[in-house]
Amino acid sequence: MNETLLELKELVKHFPVRGGALIKRQVGAVHAVDGIDLTVGAGETVGLVGESGCGKSTTGRLAARLLEPTTGKVLYQGQDISHNSRRQLKPIRSEIQMIFQDPYSSLNPRHTVGTIIRGPMEVNDINPPGGRKKRVQELLEIVGLNPEHYNRFPHEFSGGQRQRIGIARALALDPKLIIADEPVSALDVSIQAQVVNLLQELQRDLGIAFLFIAHDLAIVRHFSQRVAVMYLGKIVEVGDRESIYERPRHPYTHALLSAVPEPDVSSEPRERIRLAGDVPSPINPPSGCRFRTRCWKAQDKCATEVPPLVRLSGNREGHLTACHFPEAPTTQGEDVVLDPALA
Template sequence: MSEQQKPSLGKDTPAEAAPLAQTAGAATAAETAVPAQRPEPGERLLNVTGMQKYFPINGGFVFQRRIGDVRAVDGVDFHIDKGEALGMVGESGCGKSTTGRLVTRLLEPTAGKVEYAGQDITHASRKQLAPIRSEIQMIFQDPYASLNPRQTVGSIISAPMEINGINPAGGREKRVRELLETVGLNPEHYNRFPHEFSGGQRQRIGVARALSVNPKLIVADEPVSALDVSIQAQVVNLLQEVQKELGIAFLFIAHDLAIVRHFSQRIAVMYLGKIVEIGDRESIYGKPRHPYTHALLSAAPDADPDAKGRERIRLAGDVPSPINPPSGCRFRTRCWKAQDVCAEQEPPLVQLGGSADGHLTACHFPEEPTVTARKEDIVLDPALAAAEDAPTAAPAATEEPA
């Protein structure tokens, strides 16, 4: 395939080649990548329908009998348009990272359908995936584990070019140095090893590796959660600049609700393997409808602790096991609005109130569409309620002002 003109980021920063997912030394065969083109607004890039991933549980004599499944992802539907950033939030263990790996085909889906650019890649073979491997990239959560400690930075970033058979003008070393400069690193660090870099610098190396094939879709699996707070903003702003300049679509997986709101145009909220609410960021953060979304948003720190009308929802119990999830609505065991119908029927993910803004909610009894609807805190955990109602100890002689 002939070399074509590459889009640039900033001044002299073209982008060319990186593997779909290259953990410590892993490599994937792929054909020469076609540079990403400027996307048309609203053009569909990725469409996921009914996607499931069950991990088998074996037991019995010599562990040869299947006795159950871990339902990590159990019927997920969403789409991503070209150039769009979809944020995915939820508690640990809800299936966010597994969803990202299913999209990149690092994991084989148990059921459902994954379409990329109109092509069904759900169960595509290695050979069938080769032409699009370079278009779907992944930035891993742990920058300390996702880079091969035995390879230099130059080798890590240039290896995808070798895999894809790409020989850029000026040579691969020049290309790698350009990528290092693109992500804010010193090009003279070409021969350094990963252990010589800080966490934020290592994550920038991962970003450079992901950018090197001009991907059309990047799955960022909590790319800043392992970094110092002072570095997180730098990496997020770098990714945002990349998205705007190159028109790359993102599936941005994170726990930090503020970062997701800053980076993503649409938000999907996951709970126990399912998406319970999805919509644009203004409606999700300003007018949430699902009780779990209310609880999730109420847990976010508030810059103004004295602000009036702030609700604080504390959920009782723990997240149920994905091995044996509750019937009907999976959130009902912790929901303050649960009724019999919640155990009998699983609520569909639909638009409520006849709206046509793409805000979908899976709840039989949705909340009022505002985060300030209730005037009182909701405390569901009996132990917490008892602790708050218990008489406090006698005050000291002097007290510091609140």
């Protein structure tokens, strides 16, 4: 087991909703993240998946401390940074970097590529051997771009090349953890594969840990060692890659995996699970299990009791599921009762 680099403990982020004609006052809250626990080990990639609006990007921003949590803790190398000031966070900023979703809006169009990548070094007063320009050109070469393009502007590059520039900027401070917020969703399929392969090479060569946020379960399976499934602000299932993809237990995970295209067209097509209704509003989430309003297995208990995230008997250690009536495992002879030691 790798040393824990990042730990989120009972993390909550509510955004206030204000109303009123003359005097604005809080009339509710958006439950973007509502009490999640998640860890990322040194050199590990953890995939975070779920539908749009489930809280994945907010979780990433909380982990990078771009947002301050409502309650709960963000621990980095055992240090609680949940409510640290900007001055207190400055030594940690260089070790936690982000790759943003949109390569078109995340780069300043008025700055050259050299200025964009050099910026983090200037802010943190870092002077690498040989100078900052040499380091920027080395980073451009690492991400597969021409070092001579140092003085070009973002509009002179394609979407995939712009995302590589964003990756180079994230690497400028030699981070230990990169939070990649859907880094390939805005790219063409052929370019997606190139960027994901680049991230894999960087992880292998530099030992960087990733929190990889994505919609595409096929890409997450290709890149991640562990996977967490999120629904409406809650983590409903988490485990190692093989366990989640081959033996999912939560109905929501089953539904997501049923939509993943089969690579072998000669095999019998998988039955698609179509979820009823829309995702409930995060302003007024359902009581009990939040997935119950769309779940085909929901019973009265699901409306009154929040299912705990626990290991079911027959599951691998570390594979946790939050469901009162989990799906039967694919392996013969396993039951679906809670492990007495963990219930």
